[in-house]
Amino acid sequence: MSTRVISSPRTTGEPGERILRYSLAERIHHWVGFLFYFYCLITGLAFWSPYMYWLAALVGGGPTARFWHPWFGVAFTISMFWMYAMWDRDMRITDADRRWKAAIKSYIENDDQNLPPEGRFNYGQKLFFWVMFYGIILLLISGIGLWFVEGIPSSLRWLRYLSVTVHVIAALATIGAFIIHVYMGTAMVRGGFTSIIRGEVSTAWAKTHHRLWYEQVTRRQSAGR
């Protein structure tokens, strides 16, 4: 099967055609973010539960995990803001999203023919992005409260309680979103995983899952002809 990426100004819509969904920069940012988040996730879970403390051993033991967890958190925050700069405009909630959201049951039940067309990202993906974005802001602020052990005087000890509560709630929210994200990206939406590695999707994929985006890209392509 010949693989043609739409970088040339023409699209034919023939079955074997591939279309560029994620630029190299986008893919790299995604995986850098993943690395930082995943480190925070497994070390955080190690601190969270004695039954998962062994996870800390995977990254060099408890004290090492404790040392690096906040730093990786800071790194993830930076990477998240980078993704924000890259995707902010794509991630705004639009009218198409609202229509799609109203029909989300069809999406869950894989009844995609009945879904209103979506743009580059669907409502669910955008929701994931914003949960991560606001989640990391909360995690950073509360994480700083946990980070500097001597930084909080005993008269302000309520700050410790607040920090740990916010950190746990925000972490759990991102973990929930993360589970769904990984499931969708690997098992449920086939082709999604390759797209975030190699960057390309088939035109059929694009038409099925992100029709408005597909139309937009192909229109742009042909306009530039």
Add this chain to the structure above:
Amino acid sequence: MSQATLAIKKISGHPGPAPGADVERDYQVAKLIDTTTCIGCKACEVACLEWNGYTFTETTFDNSYQTMPSTAWNYWNLIKFNEHEREDGTLQLLMRKDQCMHCADPGCLMACPADGAIVQYTNGIVDFQQQNCIGCGYCVSGCPFDIPKFNPTTKKMFKCTLCSDRVSQGLEPACIKSCPTGCLHFGSKEDMTYLAESRAKQLRENFGFEKAGVYDPAGVGGTGVIYVLHDVTDPEAYGGLPKDPHIPWVVRFWKGPAKWIGNLAMLFGVLGVTLHYFRYGPKEIHPPKNGDGGKP
């Protein structure tokens, strides 16, 4: 403790039962601090430093006899001074030896996430095991007495060990050994409670301290360090001894129900997506419909 197993149970060729074989032992130890006979000499502070191998370092002068504002990672024992004004306007100089209280229900231990960083021995001593400590500081959140202190260089927590090393060898803690007035006592919790109560009674009946009593707070299950106070209704006056200490409810919730709620939520998340896959499977790419898309 190690000697406990070597107590003699049976003896060969001995007339009658082994002496002491049917004696019940109370392994629970306690330190008794009688604030009414403390003279603030700080011998215990020095003994603590010496035994634990710390040297004296610079401190903050705070217009008081107190050595430093609070205990430190390398200063586990501190006499807290307070010029307390009584209701009748007279002054009372209160001195209280501050250190880890060795709670029966230790908040530090409940809060700690690291396997084996804090242990409680059967004799009641709560001890930090620095080799397992990850330096997260959760113990600080759990402690109602503000005792665990962080060493920023090694990133480990430290506090009074109740001289677990000495006690395990049948010795009394270093502070007890050094006290010149005998205001410090060490023994079984039962004996110390008895001694403390009789001293409090004496204070009430013979010295006019009507509110004298024993501080052994029930909120933390009782403590391995108990105080005799002139006025047990106002422990706060003794350099901030909490009136009703307990493990903060946030810590209890976080280390109890929150774990269940969080873990179940994560489990249901993973189960949920798995079941979704079983039921609905992956998404199909619909066959391109006629005249649909593809057309620029």
